[in-house]
Amino acid sequence: VIDPVLEKNFLPSANGKLIIKLGDKEVEWDNNFRLYMTSKLSNPHYGPEISGKTMIINYGVTQQGLTEQLLNVTVRHERPDLETARETLVKEMSENKAQLKQLEDTLLRELSSATGNILDNQELIATLEGAKAAAVEIAEKLEASKVTAAEIEETRVRYSPVAKRGAILFFVMASLSAITNMYEYSLASFLTVFNLTLHTSKRDPTLEGRLRNIIDALTFDVYSYTCLGLFERHKLMFSFQMTIKILEGDTPLDAQLLDFFLKGNLSLEKARRHKPYEWLPDQGWQDMMRLIAIGQTKLDAAGKVHPLARLADDVEADEGSWRAYYELEAPEEEHLPCGYGDSLTEFEKLCVLRCLRMDRVTVGITRFVISVMTERYVQPPVLDYANIFKQSTENTPIVFVLSPGADPAF
Template structure:
């Protein structure tokens, strides 16, 4: 059906999805504007953030110079326009036009003054640029890490984080990082502190099965940024050999080696440094000449130790991990754990203990706290303990969401916002139709309109319908039952 509309009519549609994908038939009907930050743009933003935190006077001077430069250019443009207008409207001999002559004289004086200001500003900007340059490694690391966590929602829809949350965490890490005896040490401390603070905060919102994956992604992202990782080797590690052609038959007497392992070995042998750069043999040739050794690698319960002993001086830690990926894919997970531990330190493979009080301390009255539920875990026990400790047990209302419970939850939240009490909405995943209302409520939360003691607690199983805004701006937590002897102790 045709619908008549005014020529001036405009329709703007926004989404909280960070990088949505729409079908082609929709894209041709609309103009898409993607405001997702790029890595270069975010690096520049983070550079301003860290310099402001470290040297606020310097950053304020830089901003003032940028504004001053814009004002000077505007003033010159106005003078040029005025002169052109006078020339256009001049009658007779322009040399007899006193207004024009005086304007030209004034513009010359003003232009000279502005040129002097610009020269001084350029000198100051050069000094500022040198200082800012010293913090580029910090901004670069921060931008890398943001895009590392931005991809986590591919793993689970509940793993979403906002840029505002990320920047607040960055500022907290800057304040927490040790000063150091010189600038280089300070930069190193900033990078290491923020990397671990981010790991710790993201880890508490991940399921146990995904925490090693996150540690690995973090490590890989940093190594790639430092140009210490070959992208081709990383692709091999993730996908294995993509060739379907066996260009060299498997050696006789190697029934202990799977056909797919031989195919991966051939694929790895085509990449540096496994392609036979002297004095080293190509990996496939080394395999043929050392069948006894590689048979032991294929059968031992600790193949990583054998590869380390023989190739520690020949191949890097990640290169040996790729060898293990080719020969013993069943042992990749423990090897990845060792890889992360050796590359970043053991604290990046140790799961931080669950600390609800710390999560509460990171929140405010406008920040929802979200328990992502797992089978066998009951976060309410921990929540009631915290409420008792903070003298809030009688000032907390728990509502289990379900059919028709939405209006009750809304009234409870409205009352709690004014009284400064707590509301816990349980099983949000069971009330999908009400979740847009929850998103609107969370968007309206503001510290200047809500009592400082108010807290909104939410529990939900993983759900693709959970509002992105709430996930990105809330404090997310998983509290799984402890596994293993060490965790239980």
């Protein structure tokens, strides 16, 4: 129905005005008419046909854009003088550029409208000289502003670790909506937590110490705030997701290993190599073959073949050690046999545990989170009504979701 509007299929009417057909009706067209359409899709994709008919504006939050926004918030709180100077400088540079453009237009207009011999037109020459002098002065100001802007930016960028961590945490929160629509967190609610952390985090005489305090406090504040709205069964998953994303922000994790840990071996074909011992789980052996294939494509820190590439050979060569490990009640607490406990990273050990003892992976994830983030990130905060009330405002309602049989009085 709206295609004629999008394609602007105008028809002339008898009175000389434009009309447009909507279905079986003819409607008079107004040049001031604007049509705005929105989508609830978080990441919509539109083909060339739609893109050619409309102007698409993406208001979605990107990690880079949010990092810059949080950097402004952080600097405004920590160094208000610096942020004020930056904003003033940006305004001045914008005004100077506009004035320079105006002078250039004036020069062109005066030259194009001049009549007779330009050299005899003293008024024109005076105007041109004045415009030229003003243009040179503005250009010098712009150059000086660039130097000042670089100095300000050099100081501002030192606060970027806080902004980077904040952006990572927000997108971890936002990704929870993939589990259930109830886990929807707005940017406004996150900014409330972010600003509160800036005000309450511990002060330090050194910038490095202050940034470390903010990052630690922000990470735990976001964890605590988010856990209040999560079901118990999803809290460890949130901790693991947060740990993974923080690690990726510092040193990107191996995408193949992460995909393997989440999905295992998805191949429909059975591995050509048969499992050497009956005690090895069937699916675990298939997963191990996939893990070995990943290891064969990588090198260790010394530039040698990755230890994972020979995992099956070592399991077959030393059945006693591996079977003893397999039969442990809590294998995740013990060293892997054949030196793998020393040669693999914590996440790689988790992948090996997945192959041998799938039933202990949840506990392994808990230990992994503790090793990276400390123990408090696997111990969700106790429900504190006084603290919840402090986080609320007259514009922020508190919604309690009660499970059957739960008594909020206790």
